[in-house]
Amino acid sequence: MTLMNCLILAFLLFGIGVWGLIHRRHLVGMLISMELMLNAANINFISFAYFTASDSTAGALFSIFVIAVTACEMAIALAIVVSMYRRYKSLDVEQLRDLHD
Amino acid sequence: MTNEISISYLIFLMPLLTFVVNGLFLGRKSAKGAAAFAITCNGIAFASALYLAIKFFTVGLPPIVFQIPFLKFAENFAANIGLLVDPLSIMMLVVVTFIAFMVNIYSVGYMRGDRAEGRFFALLSLFSFSMLGLVAATNLFQMFVFWELVGVSSYLLIGFWYHKPSAVSASKQAFILTRFADSFFLFGIVLVSYVLQSFDFFAINSITLSYFKEHTINLGIMTVTQADALILGAVMIFTGGWGKSAMFPMHIWLPNAMEGPTPVSSIIHSATMVVAGVYLVARLFPFFAVCGNALELIMWVGAFTMVFAAVIACTQKDIKRILAYSTLSQLGYMMFALGACKIGSAVITTGWTASTFHIFTHAFFKCSLFLIAGSLIHQVHTNDLDAMGGLRKKMPVTYICALISILAISGIPPFSGFFSKDEIILAAFQGHHYVVFGLALLTSGLTTFYMFRLFFLAFHGKPRSESVAAGHVHEDFAMTLPIAILAVPALLSGIAAKGLFEHFFVPGKLRVPQLVLLPEAHWIPFVAVAIAVLALLIAWVLYASPKAKIERALDDVNRGGIYKTIYHKFYFDEMYYCVVRQFIFNGVAKIARNIQDYVIEGLVAAAVKFVHILGSLVRTAQSGNLTFYLGTLIVGIIIWRFIGNLPF
Numbered sequence: 001m002t003l004m005n006c007l008i009l010a011f012l013l014f015g016i017g018v019w020g021l022i023h024r025r026h027l028v029g030m031l032i033s034m035e036l037m038l039n040a041a042n043i044n045f046i047s048f049a050y051f052t053a054s055d056s057t058a059g060a061l062f063s064i065f066v067i068a069v070t071a072c073e074m075a076i077a078l079a080i081v082v083s084m085y086r087r088y089k090s091l092d093v094e095q096l097r098d099l100h101d
Numbered sequence: 102m103t104n105e106i107s108i109s110y111l112i113f114l115m116p117l118l119t120f121v122v123n124g125l126f127l128g129r130k131s132a133k134g135a136a137a138f139a140i141t142c143n144g145i146a147f148a149s150a151l152y153l154a155i156k157f158f159t160v161g162l163p164p165i166v167f168q169i170p171f172l173k174f175a176e177n178f179a180a181n182i183g184l185l186v187d188p189l190s191i192m193m194l195v196v197v198t199f200i201a202f203m204v205n206i207y208s209v210g211y212m213r214g215d216r217a218e219g220r221f222f223a224l225l226s227l228f229s230f231s232m233l234g235l236v237a238a239t240n241l242f243q244m245f246v247f248w249e250l251v252g253v254s255s256y257l258l259i260g261f262w263y264h265k266p267s268a269v270s271a272s273k274q275a276f277i278l279t280r281f282a283d284s285f286f287l288f289g290i291v292l293v294s295y296v297l298q299s300f301d302f303f304a305i306n307s308i309t310l311s312y313f314k315e316h317t318i319n320l321g322i323m324t325v326t327q328a329d330a331l332i333l334g335a336v337m338i339f340t341g342g343w344g345k346s347a348m349f350p351m352h353i354w355l356p357n358a359m360e361g362p363t364p365v366s367s368i369i370h371s372a373t374m375v376v377a378g379v380y381l382v383a384r385l386f387p388f389f390a391v392c393g394n395a396l397e398l399i400m401w402v403g404a405f406t407m408v409f410a411a412v413i414a415c416t417q418k419d420i421k422r423i424l425a426y427s428t429l430s431q432l433g434y435m436m437f438a439l440g441a442c443k444i445g446s447a448v449i450t451t452g453w454t455a456s457t458f459h460i461f462t463h464a465f466f467k468c469s470l471f472l473i474a475g476s477l478i479h480q481v482h483t484n485d486l487d488a489m490g491g492l493r494k495k496m497p498v499t500y501i502c503a504l505i506s507i508l509a510i511s512g513i514p515p516f517s518g519f520f521s522k523d524e525i526i527l528a529a530f531q532g533h534h535y536v537v538f539g540l541a542l543l544t545s546g547l548t549t550f551y552m553f554r555l556f557f558l559a560f561h562g563k564p565r566s567e568s569v570a571a572g573h574v575h576e577d578f579a580m581t582l583p584i585a586i587l588a589v590p591a592l593l594s595g596i597a598a599k600g601l602f603e604h605f606f607v608p609g610k611l612r613v614p615q616l617v618l619l620p621e622a623h624w625i626p627f628v629a630v631a632i633a634v635l636a637l638l639i640a641w642v643l644y645a646s647p648k649a650k651i652e653r654a655l656d657d658v659n660r661g662g663i664y665k666t667i668y669h670k671f672y673f674d675e676m677y678y679c680v681v682r683q684f685i686f687n688g689v690a691k692i693a694r695n696i697q698d699y700v701i702e703g704l705v706a707a708a709v710k711f712v713h714i715l716g717s718l719v720r721t722a723q724s725g726n727l728t729f730y731l732g733t734l735i736v737g738i739i740i741w742r743f744i745g746n747l748p749f
Contacts, residue, residue, distance in 0.1 A: 094728075100724050
């Protein structure tokens with residue numbers, strides 16, 4: 001296991017996340033893709049902390065902090081998703097275009 | 102001497118104080134308080150002016166100039182503001198403060214119960230303050246500033262009853278017409294001060310043209326000698342006075358200004374506004390005397406206005422209009438007397454003395470006549486002679502005062518007008534201007550005729566309106582008191598001041614040859630009085646004798662063409678309206694309107710259209726498609742980070 005392997009894993013994970021964010025039409029799917037991108041960033045944190053930093057605890061702590069923030073964010077996002085579903089009976093972003101010109 | 106200077110400050114500060122206090126504080130709270138304050142302050146101002154005059158004339162002081170720099174335009178070229186105390190300005194200070202004092206007392210009665218009494222007293226004081234500043238000006242610049250202040254305050258007062266459309270249009274007419282003349286005045290000031298590098302009256306009055314004939318000046322459109330530029334400037338400056346003194350053909354605003362309250366008409370006609378033009382010419386007399394034929398122009402303008410207005414006054418039926426035209430006529434006397442001083446290249450000074458003397462006497466009897474007219478209107482509730490008649494018994498004090506003032510304006514000895522008018526006619530004779538001399542005698546007859554026509558129709562005969570016949574008419578004390586006081590100077594100011602004027606009133610040092618030995622003509626007063634008495638008799642036969650046909654005299658419908666033309670004031674108002682409508686409203690204004698509508702509005706509309714199109718282009722990006730937004734975001738970040746040359 002080298003730093004490069006970890007970075008490639010993170011890159012792939014991030015790419016899948018971007019690809020999913022653009023291609024998914026379902027809001028929950030897009031949220032999952034965003035979660036993938038955030039986790040790719042977490043992997044980067046941890047790998048740099050493990051391989052290069054003199055004190056690896058800072059990087060690990062930071063990724064835990066990110067996970068906590070993400071949990072809050074997801075709770076709000078899911079609440080919005082639920083209320084949107086109640087309102088529109090659909091979560092297809094192609095149909096949710098009320099904010100257009 | 103500092104004592105006198107500080108007294109003369111009081112003359113100016115008191116009306117200004119009244120304006121500020123009444124305008125800002127007292128006027129809204131209590132009309133009575135405002136009136137009392139105005140009367141007190143104007144009384145103090147008059148007392149100070151009188152004290153200064155007595156000191157000045159008994160001690161025989163030289164003219165005092167006191168000034169401080171006000172605006173510095175360049176090195177050695179500043180507009181000062183200050184006080185000029187010489188016989189002419191002292192005379193005007195006394196007259197203006199006295200008339201303002203009287204008119205303020207009178208207004209207590211006349212304006213009683215008006216909604217805006219406080220505003221009235223504030224504006225009246227502003228008016229007299231502006232005129233006081235004008236007469237005490239030491240230079241043309243200061244004079245112009247106060248000249249415009251006089252214009253503004255007259256505008257505010259003529260349009261005092263702003264809910265009356267006629268008053269509003271009259272005030273606009275007065276302001277615009279005098280402003281039109283003032284623009285020439287300003288141009289003249291600029292021209293003269295440019296050539297002479299000074300605004301100061303003493304500098305302007307002490308020039309000789311020969312020095313300026315050798316230098317040329319570039320006026321932008323052409324190059325002329327400085328002497329020609331000065332003559333042009335003199336004519337321009339006179340044009341300012343031409344409009345302000347309502348000389349023909351810029352006279353129409355003055356009769357229309359009758360729409361204001363009568364005390365305002367009274368103060369405009371006697372002391373504050375219209376004599377400003379005459380005062381300007383008198384003040385700059387030595388300058389006009391050297392400037393070519395400027396005085397000749399002044400003489401003819403004055404003489405024509407004098408006859409023209411007198412002829413119109415003979416047919417009018419609105420008493421205030423008759424008095425307005427009589428003011429025009431009397432101003433014509435003053436103006437032509439100044440102009441008639443010139444004989445070829447030489448000058449006599451009797452006309453100047455006579456003119457200033459006439460300003461002095463005219464102020465009293467004309468103010469009195471207007472106040473009397475105001476009393477009549479206040480009681481009978483109309484301006485029209487049709488509804489008057491038979492007021493002699495009901496208003497005895499007013500009747501006697503009216504008789505005194507009318508005899509004074511008619512030039513019957515020993516009333517004041519006789520002395521000044523006699524000197525004017527004599528000056529025309531001594532100046533060898535025989536045509537003008539004849540016109541002046543004729544006008545003196547016309548004056549007597551129309552004044553007695555007014556007098557007989559208003560006071561004599563049977564009452565022609567029900568309210569007069571029923572006895573609702575009485576005299577108001579606050580209004581009759583100033584009339585009675587003014588009757589005294591109307592009677593005596595001629596005899597009393599004749600010596601003073603002949604001794605002190607000379608137009609300064611003249612740079613043109615001056616004739617001293619003049620032909621004496623002792624027969625002139627007799628002829629003038631004879632003409633006046635003859636005119637009086639004609640008026641009596643037509644309007645007051647037992648056989649007079651009043652209905653026929655008051656009829657203005659079944660009349661000949663000439664009478665109708667005169668009755669309609671030679672259709673000058675209509676000509677003005679025609680010019681204004683056809684040329685200004687339908688010509689200039691329409692073009693301006695089209696430019697506004699099509700050029701300016703079009704430019705604005707094109708700018709709006711451009712922005713709109715740009716906006717709709719940008720708007721297509723806002724599709725509401727979340728995927729598109731995210732894609733753009735990511736692509737944007739990539740471009741920004743990797744391709745763009747940005748400092749990150």
